[in-house]
Amino acid sequence: MATPTAPFQTPPPLPPGKSQHHIVVLEGIHADMPPFDFPHTIAIHQRSTPAQVAERIRDATIVVACVVPVTPSDMDGAPHLGCLAVMAVGIHWVDKADCARRGVTVTKCPAGNVDAVGEHFLGLYFASRKRVVQVHHKVTTTDEWRERGTLTKLWPDGPPMGCRQEVLGIMGYGTLGKRIAQLSGAVGFGEVLISERKNASVVRDGRVKFDEVIARASVVCVCVPKEDDTVDLISEKEFKAMRRDALVINVARGGIVNEKALATALRQGRIAGAATDVLEVEPAGVGSGPLTPDVSKGEEEVPNLTISSHVAWFTQTTIETYKRLLKEGIEGWANGTLQESPDKVNRVVVVHNGKVWN
Numbered sequence: 001m002a003t004p005t006a007p008f009q010t011p012p013p014l015p016p017g018k019s020q021h022h023i024v025v026l027e028g029i030h031a032d033m034p035p036f037d038f039p040h041t042i043a044i045h046q047r048s049t050p051a052q053v054a055e056r057i058r059d060a061t062i063v064v065a066c067v068v069p070v071t072p073s074d075m076d077g078a079p080h081l082g083c084l085a086v087m088a089v090g091i092h093w094v095d096k097a098d099c100a101r102r103g104v105t106v107t108k109c110p111a112g113n114v115d116a117v118g119e120h121f122l123g124l125y126f127a128s129r130k131r132v133v134q135v136h137h138k139v140t141t142t143d144e145w146r147e148r149g150t151l152t153k154l155w156p157d158g159p160p161m162g163c164r165q166e167v168l169g170i171m172g173y174g175t176l177g178k179r180i181a182q183l184s185g186a187v188g189f190g191e192v193l194i195s196e197r198k199n200a201s202v203v204r205d206g207r208v209k210f211d212e213v214i215a216r217a218s219v220v221c222v223c224v225p226k227e228d229d230t231v232d233l234i235s236e237k238e239f240k241a242m243r244r245d246a247l248v249i250n251v252a253r254g255g256i257v258n259e260k261a262l263a264t265a266l267r268q269g270r271i272a273g274a275a276t277d278v279l280e281v282e283p284a285g286v287g288s289g290p291l292t293p294d295v296s297k298g299e300e301e302v303p304n305l306t307i308s309s310h311v312a313w314f315t316q317t318t319i320e321t322y323k324r325l326l327k328e329g330i331e332g333w334a335n336g337t338l339q340e341s342p343d344k345v346n347r348v349v350v351v352h353n354g355k356v357w358n
Helices: 050-056 072-076 096-102 114-129 132-141 144-148 175-186 210-216 236-241 259-267 316-335
Strands: 021-025 040-044 062-065 083-086 105-107 167-171 191-194 219-222 247-250 273-276 305-307 339-341 349-352
Touching (some): 050 072, 083 316, 096 349, 114 219, 114 305, 114 316, 167 175, 167 210, 175 191, 236 259, 259 273
Parallel strands (some): 021 040, 021 062, 083 105, 167 191, 219 247, 273 305
């Protein structure tokens, strides 16, 4: 272990009677764990439900999570927990203030999936604008192409736009939003609008009012973090204000786009289409939410919608980056080196030494 050079770099003590840390991995299904270079035991659960978390983390000093929440009530039964390491970028479910009060360090994998998610945005855009999934379904389940000679009538309002005609509106201009702007420029999007925050009183240089972006954009890209003020960021009011040829692409988190309102907008033809990599209830399936209706029970289909199963992040590069950042955070906590100075912490830190840093 590293030798501490300041009071804030003291390695955390081991639990009474223990000679090594105990790591509990709640969702090993997503990626293999990196090797950790300090004495430890490890228990890897491939999947965990919220109801299983409390029992599984009871003896942990370190918990590795991804999507399944670790709540304050779960932590109440884990007296030795010192580090909650989230193998993801988004950590909306983490109660940061509660972790700070408990002295639990929280780490994440910042910007670890930016290239992958940016590329996935383009994939969803092309799938949605070109209606690739619908065309595939027609070709493989009907004789319409042979009988009619063309499937271009899948676009009843005429041919779809090409990239040069598109006006892209980006909701969320962090590292991911900037990457999406870069990629969209590279494939020839005609115009890119960077949205100001919803209801903002001041519009920053280079930004456009939220309502103006909603009204002007032919493609609305949602890539904001999920926070209290971004839940239902796009709902019925926004869909009514959009262009009829607009697409909505969500590569952020479920719940930022109101699913019931989106389903209604698509069924009523208020917008041309939508694609999402995320849903409010995950894992999802038939009948699990407004965007996945059970048509066998008479629920109305949602047209012109493409869904991927929260796999935008999933590439070889992302996995290797996540593993490296996870290792950096956990070993930094175990060695007492996450805080680099009184006012600076390692990039992976969210909560540390009783303070919320990010």
